[in-house]
Amino acid sequence: MQIAKYPSIWRNKFRFCGDGDCPDWVLAEIISTLSNLSVDSLEQLAQLVAKRINGEPFEEAAIRSLTSTVTNDGKTAVACIHYMLTSAARYSCTDVIFSEEIQQLGLPKEHAAAMCRVLQAHATAIRQKLIDKAFRINELQSIRNVTSLGETPPNCATLELKISQELVDGLPKDTTHIVNIECAQLGALLDEMKLARDIMLKYENKESI
Structure with missing residues (x-):
C-alpha cells in the first residue's frame, strides 16, 4: 500500500473514531482485506463479530471459511471489524456518517452499506455491552x-x-x-x-x- 495515494485521509478526523484519526492498521486492513471480500461475506463476517462482541460463542471455523480467499485465519479482519463496530457504537455514530467515513477510508459503497446494516442491528446491544464492561479491562x-x-x-x-x-x-x-x-x-x-x-x-x- 502506498500511503501517498491517500493524502487527504491522513488529515481527516472521523466521527466513528471519536473525532480522531483512524488507526493506520485499520486503514490498511480495510483496503487490503475487507474491500476484497464479497459483500455477502463481509456482512456475514460482521454479523459474527457483532454477536461475539455481545457475548455469543466465537465461530472460528466460519470466520476462516468467510475470509479464506483473502487471508489465512481472518484474525486481522475480525480485529478491524471489531474496532469499527465498537468504536462507532461507543461514539453513537449515525449510519449515514459511518457509511461516508468508511467509504473515505477505501471501503466500496455496497460493502459500507453492509457494515451499516450490521451496525444498525447491533449498535444498541454493543453500546450496552460497553457500558456493562466499563472499567473492566481484561x-x-x-x-x-x-x-x-x-x-x-x-x-x-x-x-x-x-x-x-x-x-x-x-x-x-x-x-x-x-x-x-x-x-x-x-x-x-x-x-x-x-x-x-x-x-x-x-x-x-x-x-x-
Whole structure:
C-alpha cells in the first residue's frame, strides 16, 4: 500500500473514531482485506463479530471459511471489524456518517452499506455491552490456588488466574494464566486489597445515606 495515494485521509478526523484519526492498521486492513471480500461475506463476517462482541460463542471455523480467499485465519479482519463496530457504537455514530467515513477510508459503497446494516442491528446491544464492561479491562473471572509440592518454587504460591475477554493478537479470548508469587508478597497484596475494599465500602455507605 502506498500511503501517498491517500493524502487527504491522513488529515481527516472521523466521527466513528471519536473525532480522531483512524488507526493506520485499520486503514490498511480495510483496503487490503475487507474491500476484497464479497459483500455477502463481509456482512456475514460482521454479523459474527457483532454477536461475539455481545457475548455469543466465537465461530472460528466460519470466520476462516468467510475470509479464506483473502487471508489465512481472518484474525486481522475480525480485529478491524471489531474496532469499527465498537468504536462507532461507543461514539453513537449515525449510519449515514459511518457509511461516508468508511467509504473515505477505501471501503466500496455496497460493502459500507453492509457494515451499516450490521451496525444498525447491533449498535444498541454493543453500546450496552460497553457500558456493562466499563472499567473492566481484561476482567478477572476467578483465582485458584494450585500450589504443588515439588513444582512450586520455595516460599511461593502458585495461582491460576482466569481472564475474560483478554485481547490476544487483536482478538478477545478467555484465557488462563499460571503465576508464581512469593508468600510475603501475597500477604502484602491481600492486605492492600482488604484496605481498598474497606475504602470502597466506606464511600458506598456515604452515598447511600
